[in-house]
Amino acid sequence: MLEIKCPVCGVVGEEGDFHGGGQAHITRPATDNPANISDEAQRDYLFMRHNPKGLHFERWRCDRGCGKWFHAARDTVTNEFKAYYSIRELPPVELMKAATGSWAEYFKDKMVTK
Template sequence: MLILECPCCGVRAEESELAPGGEAHLKRFGAGASDEDFEAYMFARKNPKGVHFERWRHAHGCGKWFLAARDTATLEVFGTYPAQTKAPPAELIAAIKAKRPHWEGYE
């Protein structure tokens, strides 16, 4: 079972208490974007096997969105952080690299 800590309220919650929101740190495109950029935003996802950054909502708790780094193959959670963060925190990247030395990193 996947357990994530909500950085907003501090509760460690099982995945049944959370709602997934897809890939984190996407560059959003809207009105005025080219068809190719908007199509890539809507449909192209990395979906890697390994470390992945995702959006989650504490649906049955505080209701706030947050971001999480986890391994999609093992479900190992490296950490969570507020949704307003533009890039993963440096200490989280360091923790991932410490456990996954061959990880290519966040783009």
């Protein structure tokens, strides 16, 4: 059983108080005309998911608490939560750098240094 902390209301609860919302940072192809979306882009949006061994980024909901969605970075091997961050944000830069495989590919052009 995982112990999770909601970054919105700060509550610490066990896994059953939360609802896992699957992989984070899925972007719907943007277009004015749906016909312009390629089959490949639509396929990737709907079905293609990262499945890393190690650092993973997920959506969670404080289901039996404040009801808000948030993001979490979790290690799929140790189940350790590395960070919680807002549903509106990308992960902390150090975690984007630590990402491997397809996540590293996804984040490589998203790390903006301030």
